[in-house]
Structure formats: C-alpha cells, structure tokens
Amino acid sequence: MSFSYRVRISTVANIDEDICDALWQRLQPKFMPTPDEAMWRNNERGFKDKWNFPHCNGAIDGKHVAAQRPPHSGSRFYNYKQYHSVVLLGLIDADYMFIAIDSGSYGKECVGSIFTESALGQRICSYSTAVPPDEPIVEEGSNLSYVIVGDEGFPLKRFLLHSFPRDKRMTTEKRVYNYRVGG
Known part of the structure; x- marks a missing residue:
C-alpha cells in the first residue's frame, strides 16, 4: 500500500x-462486551443444558495462525508445527461464540504460558471478571467454583480444568469426564 x-x-x-x-x-x-455476572450465569446455563456440564463458564483454547516471519525476529514465531505463527487464544461460550480473545503471542510459546501472561489470564486468575461466587451444584451440597475447561496445554487451577491423559485402562467415569470437557 x-x-x-x-x-x-x-x-x-x-x-x-x-x-x-x-x-x-x-x-x-x-x-464482545466485558463479561458481568449475568453473562457468566447465562454461559453456565448453556453448558449445563447443552453439554451436561454444570458450573462451567467457558472453554478456552489456542490456535496457531500462520504468519510471515517478521524481520529480525529470530525463531520467536517458529512453532512446534514447523511453521511461523502468532497465537490466538480464545474463550468461548456453549454456542462457540467468543467471550474474550488474546492475540499476537509468539508461535513458539505454549498456550499455558500465553494464558498465564495474557491480560485475559491475569483477569481470570485475579477473579476480576465478575464470575459468580462459589455455590453448590445440588441443594445442601458443598460450594464449588465455576470453571473454564481447556486441553492439557493449560495449567490445572481452581477455576481451570482439563481432561485426564488418555489411557487404555481409563475408568468409565474418566472417559465421560473427558467427553464432557472435550478431551
């Protein structure tokens, strides 16, 4: 141009x-409005109704978007898939609509570290996103936190779950759980 x-x-x-x-x-x-408590509760209803996963507020994943290597960038954009990329980190609702995104991270970074260092991850980790307080799933049950699900690339946290490692001896309960979280 x-x-x-x-x-x-x-x-x-x-x-x-x-x-x-x-x-x-x-x-x-x-x-893509800033999430408030009403939006998180609506997301939870969607995951409970569509995916039979109560107390789930969203699903998160990263996508490598192919890009030309910027000049003088060395190998920062070269990913494990053997091409140059930037990473798009996206948090979606039960209807696959974006709730929040973070883009532009180096292709060489893993999604777990991108999440931890991103503004999105820091807001979620500091509980500054108006997520509803811990509540029981069943009447008179223990209080449970609302969660986000991701794949094995994300760290396990109180509010962030991922699937069990695949194993031939996996129990039925673990297989059902993996199915629910998309693993």
Whole structure:
C-alpha cells in the first residue's frame, strides 16, 4: 500500500493501527462486551443444558495462525508445527461464540504460558471478571467454583480444568469426564 499511495511504510503501519483501534473501540462493546455476572450465569446455563456440564463458564483454547516471519525476529514465531505463527487464544461460550480473545503471542510459546501472561489470564486468575461466587451444584451440597475447561496445554487451577491423559485402562467415569470437557 505504501508504494501505491507513495507514502512510507511506517505511515501505512500507523494508519492500520489507528483503524484497528477505532474499529475495536466502536465494535467491542456491542460484539464482545466485558463479561458481568449475568453473562457468566447465562454461559453456565448453556453448558449445563447443552453439554451436561454444570458450573462451567467457558472453554478456552489456542490456535496457531500462520504468519510471515517478521524481520529480525529470530525463531520467536517458529512453532512446534514447523511453521511461523502468532497465537490466538480464545474463550468461548456453549454456542462457540467468543467471550474474550488474546492475540499476537509468539508461535513458539505454549498456550499455558500465553494464558498465564495474557491480560485475559491475569483477569481470570485475579477473579476480576465478575464470575459468580462459589455455590453448590445440588441443594445442601458443598460450594464449588465455576470453571473454564481447556486441553492439557493449560495449567490445572481452581477455576481451570482439563481432561485426564488418555489411557487404555481409563475408568468409565474418566472417559465421560473427558467427553464432557472435550478431551
């Protein structure tokens, strides 16, 4: 584009960044609002009704998006799949709609560390996302926290679950659990 309009590459880059910022500011409140307690409870109902998984607020995963290696970046963008990429980390609801995203991490990083270092992960870890307080699933039961499910690449935390490792001797209960969390 810089050649077509006879402007410097840095000018085009600044314009692109300004346009992306303007689009985010305008569209984010409508299409990806900041989660509140009502939204988390609605997500939990969706997971309970559609996937028979109570107290689940979302599912999280990362996706490597192929990209050209930026100049002077070394191997930071080269991933284990043997190509250059940036990572899109997405948190979705029971209908596969994005609740929150984080993008632009180096392809060489694993999703667990990307999650831990991302603004999304830090907000969830600090409980600053208006997630409902711990509650029992059944009447007079123990209080349980609301959770997010991911794959084995994510760390186990009080609010973050993943599937059991696959094993031929796996119990039926573990197989059902893995099915529920998508493992």
